[in-house]
Amino acid sequence: MVFFSLYTGLPATRIGLGFSYAGLLGLVGSLPAGHLADRFGGRRVWLAGVLVTATGFGVYPLASGFRSFLLVMAVATVGQLLAGSGQGLYAVAALPADGRVRVLSFVRACKNVGFTVGSGLGTAVLALDSRVALLALVPANSVGMLVNAAHVARMPVAHATGPAGHRPRPRPWSVLRDRLYLALAALFAACAFAVGPAMTAATRSPRYGGRTGQEVETTPAK
Numbered sequence: 118m119v120f121f122s123l124y125t126g127l128p129a130t131r132i133g134l135g136f137s138y139a140g141l142l143g144l145v146g147s148l149p150a151g152h153l154a155d156r157f158g159g160r161r162v163w164l165a166g167v168l169v170t171a172t173g174f175g176v177y178p179l180a181s182g183f184r185s186f187l188l189v190m191a192v193a194t195v196g197q198l199l200a201g202s203g204q205g206l207y208a209v210a211a212l213p214a215d216g217r218v219r220v221l222s223f224v225r226a227c228k229n230v231g232f233t234v235g236s237g238l239g240t241a242v243l244a245l246d247s248r249v250a251l252l253a254l255v256p257a258n259s260v261g262m263l264v265n266a267a268h269v270a271r272m273p274v275a276h277a278t279g280p281a282g283h284r285p286r287p288r289p290w291s292v293l294r295d296r297l298y299l300a301l302a303a304l305f306a307a308c309a310f311a312v313g314p315a316m317t318a319a320t321r322s323p324r325y326g327g328r329t330g331q332e333v334e335t336t337p338a339k
Contacts (some may be wrong), residue, residue, distance in 0.1 A: 124251055135316050139190040143198060150202040159207030164269045168200025171262035177255050211275035
């Protein structure tokens, strides 16, 4: 959000609407993305999602207006949906059931470390107060995703074996009963999507201060 605020000059209200639109798109599109992963295979959809996400991030600087901003957000969100669904299905097919939780927890921890390192780099760039340095983050991020795509393409194909079992299906809204989860989710969302633009647009704090909120947001998950 800080990138769009500083580079494209869009007002914070429209940026917030764009991210809300992306969140709604992610909620609605999660089920179709899962069906695509079931239909075409986890690794294939995972790879496609990473490539689409890299494209979405790569065209960030082209979001000169609100409509183009919404389009860019849609591309990036669809890519993330596909990548997440494909990765999840691939993990179920490739990992044994008794070690799946441990491996996925390790992967999640590595992601959080990556988020923290990326936030630190973003903080350093914002501290430089350079438009060129801010723009350089975009191709750097896309290149990193292309490297990820190359590794995904080299992974062996995995197919789920055996019946899924007859476990009871959880109710989709049961999580709303967990008040602690809702409170932490709201706090993390505020750090990730609200603190940065608010600090940048409405206060006299340094521009890199908003990135600190994202670093704080990733810390509890590690």
